[in-house]
Amino acid sequence: MSNLTDLTIARAQAGLAQGDFSARELTDAYATAVEAGRELNSFVAETLDAARDQADASDRRLKDGEAGLLEGVPLAIKDLFCTKGVHSAACSHILNGFKPPYESSVTANLWQAGAVMLGKANMDEFAMGSSNMTSYYGAVVNPWRREGDSRPLVPGGSSGGSAAAVAAHMAVAATGTDTGGSIRQPAAFCGVVGMKPTYGRCSRWGIIAFASSLDQAGPITRTVEDSAIMLRAMSGYDAKDSTSVNTPVPNYAAALGGGVKGLRVGVPAEYRLDNMPAEIEVLWQKGIDWFRDGGAEIVDISLPHTKYALPTYYIVAPAEASSNLARYDGIRFGLREPGADLRETYCKSRAEGFGAEVRQRILIGTYVLSAGYYDAYYLKAQRVRARIAEDFSKAYEKVDVILTPTAPSAAFAAGEKMDDPIAMYLNDVFTVPASLAGLPAISVPAGLDDGGLPLGLQLIGKPFDEETVLRAGGFMEDAANFMAQPQWLTEGAAS
Numbered sequence: 001m002s003n004l005t006d007l008t009i010a011r012a013q014a015g016l017a018q019g020d021f022s023a024r025e026l027t028d029a030y031a032t033a034v035e036a037g038r039e040l041n042s043f044v045a046e047t048l049d050a051a052r053d054q055a056d057a058s059d060r061r062l063k064d065g066e067a068g069l070l071e072g073v074p075l076a077i078k079d080l081f082c083t084k085g086v087h088s089a090a091c092s093h094i095l096n097g098f099k100p101p102y103e104s105s106v107t108a109n110l111w112q113a114g115a116v117m118l119g120k121a122n123m124d125e126f127a128m129g130s131s132n133m134t135s136y137y138g139a140v141v142n143p144w145r146r147e148g149d150s151r152p153l154v155p156g157g158s159s160g161g162s163a164a165a166v167a168a169h170m171a172v173a174a175t176g177t178d179t180g181g182s183i184r185q186p187a188a189f190c191g192v193v194g195m196k197p198t199y200g201r202c203s204r205w206g207i208i209a210f211a212s213s214l215d216q217a218g219p220i221t222r223t224v225e226d227s228a229i230m231l232r233a234m235s236g237y238d239a240k241d242s243t244s245v246n247t248p249v250p251n252y253a254a255a256l257g258g259g260v261k262g263l264r265v266g267v268p269a270e271y272r273l274d275n276m277p278a279e280i281e282v283l284w285q286k287g288i289d290w291f292r293d294g295g296a297e298i299v300d301i302s303l304p305h306t307k308y309a310l311p312t313y314y315i316v317a318p319a320e321a322s323s324n325l326a327r328y329d330g331i332r333f334g335l336r337e338p339g340a341d342l343r344e345t346y347c348k349s350r351a352e353g354f355g356a357e358v359r360q361r362i363l364i365g366t367y368v369l370s371a372g373y374y375d376a377y378y379l380k381a382q383r384v385r386a387r388i389a390e391d392f393s394k395a396y397e398k399v400d401v402i403l404t405p406t407a408p409s410a411a412f413a414a415g416e417k418m419d420d421p422i423a424m425y426l427n428d429v430f431t432v433p434a435s436l437a438g439l440p441a442i443s444v445p446a447g448l449d450d451g452g453l454p455l456g457l458q459l460i461g462k463p464f465d466e467e468t469v470l471r472a473g474g475f476m477e478d479a480a481n482f483m484a485q486p487q488w489l490t491e492g493a494a495s
Contacts, residue, residue: 023072027055045087068114094353104206122161132160143488156186181431188456199438200245203238228252255467261295266399290479322365406456
């Protein structure tokens with residue numbers, strides 16, 4: 001593969017500015033990589049001809065001195081983002097073939113910044129999953145392999161296609177969405193950086209909804225610096241989104257490199273789980289030592305309601321999904337399976353259009369919202385969610401960021417855990433609390449497990465304090481010096 005596909009956003013921008021190569025050459029290199037990597041199934045729609053046109057326009061702007069923040073940078077866009085005139089189906093049969101007549105606010109921001117779209121990235125159907133095995137278009141294959149084991153591994157979910165594309169150098173970076181960990185967990189599984197900003201930092205307008213009080217867009221990149229650059233381009237107030245917060249967007253990259261001397265880093269006791277793999281515990285301790293050696297103050301903290309976060313999430317998120325997905329009824333748009341009457345048309349269209357995981361979550365959500373159970377389940381879950389947020393607020397009176405593992409394991413083999421939904425849901429045990437509280441969090445690759453697979457560490461910050469999260473993340477990235485590459489790159493696609 002071309003050396004151009006090894007460049008980060010920052011290095012690609014430098015090369016474009018210096019005239020070392022053109023945006024068209026960079027895009028052509030990535031187009032070749034996308035075509036060579038089809039067996040990973042990272043993309044559900046390729047837009048390579050349009051990407052070349054975008055790259056040519058970028059070259060003209062670069063020549064005229066009008067370059068945007070992401071000028072000429074080729075990206076993968078998660079299939080949850082509506083892109084005008086381009087396949088946008090949330091990887092669901094019920095929306096198969098849908099091409100929206102409008103553009104999501106986040107992708108509109110990216111095109112305004114000069115970015116180039118290589119195609120739409122595969123994902124778990126309607127963002128419901130932790131393995132990218134629930135997509136209507138088939139599973140994504142992680143470019144990593146366990147040493148001595150040729151079984152394909154999952155890339156994590158739901159943003160698995162985005163993470164795999166970035167790890168396999170089929171895109172410089174990618175958009176993802178995070179509802180309960182769907183940026184951070186796949187980033188950890190694929191050895192890349194995943195950033196979930198504060199809820200409200202990026203507009204949700206034009207993102208196909210899963211759980212409206214949790215969904216948040218963010219970048220998946222190869223470095224923390226790239227995450228800072230891309231997040232700035234994605235962010236901004238949007239009057240079309242009632243949850244968008246009207247607050248200035250900082251120059252996140254300017255916050256990097258400041259060191260962590262005097263930073264107060266919290267270590268929550270509740271994230272030390274029973275039966276947690278020893279290698280996760282060892283890596284976490286390494287992270288603590290890195291910060292201590294860098295001059296940070298390590299503070300033991302308690303987040304007492306953490307143990308209720310996962311059950312709370314799996315009441316709140318399915319309840320909101322049940323409401324959001326009610327619009328897909330076979331009448332107004334999407335798949336229609338004709339029936340003898342309106343009710344049968346509804347039933348047949350939804351049964352055929354939704355996959356098993358989505359149907360399961362709709363049923364759970366409908367149940368907890370039903371008469372007689374609304375108070376017992378949904379309202380109680382909302383009260384617990386408020387307590388979880390209060391735990392974080394109290395902790396931030398003592399600390400600036402919180403350090404935890406990202407996931408309780410490395411990537412697992414395709415098909416494992418699929419028959420045990422509880423085991424699958426436990427993949428999000430470390431990421432869900434920050435989502436429930438709407439906090440910014442980043443996963444940074446920090447080491448390898450005993451089988452040579454990447455493991456991530458997570459930093460959680462105060463609301464709208466992405467600058468501190470990125471600064472701490474950049475420090476941790478330097479300390480970890482994670483240089484490992486997936487076998488897809490080191491051994492060649494043919495392996």
